[in-house]
Amino acid sequence: MSRILIVDDDKNILDLVRIHLTQAGYQVLKAENAIQALGILETEVPDLVVVDVMMPGMNGYDLTKRIREEFDLPVLLLTAKGELDDKEKGFIAGSDDYMVKPFEPKELLFRIAAILRRYDKLSNSILRVGSVTINRKSYEVSAGQSTLLMPLKEFEVFALLASHKNQVFERADIMGKVWGYDYEGDEQTLNTHIKRIRQRLAKIATDVEIVTVRGIGYKLEVHSNEISL
Structure with a gap:
């Protein structure tokens, strides 16, 4: 289960994001400012940090750096600023993505999942579920001998489901993560x-099943x- 640290001086935003992330199956840590966040990071190792830009004291750009x-x-x-210069500051500071408030919680979940997926691919090339081994570098799926x-899209769908066994993925979420959220095809694909x-x-494994x-x-x-017996 992935752990996410949320840093925002707005308690309403903190609670909103915490609720949606918890419902999505994430473990959540919270901080109301940069100093609190840095203190948490000294003892905890989250998988991703969600940072508000406009905070008293150290701002989100400096904290990100x-x-x-x-x-x-x-x-x-996360920021109330949507100008191109502000986004540029965020990416220069080292952020992986940038969302402008107000935002749809569902889109935040999509973007978090996309970031985690990118990092997961880089750090975990071998995935094992039951008798099946998935090699994300060679795109091979093996069991026994x-x-x-698999074709690339089939492999990506299978690897996504296998990365969180027993977790239900919505159809739209799978389509977005594998084909992109701007994909115009239908769910029949x-x-x-x-x-x-x-x-x-x-043909190769009887213990692993994709359930509708x-x-x-x-x-x-x-x-x-x-x-x-």
């Missing part, structure tokens, strides 16, 4: 890819192959 230099963690900036080379992945998996959650999306489950 400190986080990148001292802790090398990904940062998403069998190895599959995803249905087709899921069907093909299932067919491929059935009706009206929502999909999740990956791992079953025991042990036979009860």
Whole structure:
């Protein structure tokens, strides 16, 4: 489970973001200013930091620079400023993404997931679920003596589901993360890819299954192959 530190002097924003992140399955740490955030980072290691730009004392740009230099963690900036110069300051400071207030909580979740996915790919090239091993560098899926080379989009869908087994992914979320949020195709594309992945998996592993959650999306489950006597 990924851990996220939220830094914002607005308690309403802190609570709003905390609620949505918690509902999405993240562990949440909170700080009301940069000094508190740096203190937390001395003892905790979150996977990502969400930072407000306009804070008293040290602002979000300076805090982002400190986080990148001292802790090398990904940062998403939140700000009421939407000018190009302000965004440039954020990226120069080292932020991975930038959102302007007011924002849709669902979009914040998409962007957080995208950042975590990028870093997860860089840090974890081998993923194991049940009897299946997924190699994100070679794009190979193997089980026992069998190895599959899936088409890229099928591989990305499968790796996404496998990265959080038993977690339900909404169809729109999968489409956005794999095809991009500006993709204009319909969900039949995803249905087709899921069907093909299932067919491929059935040939090499019986303990890993992609389950349809009706009206929502999909999740990956791992079953025991042990036979009860």
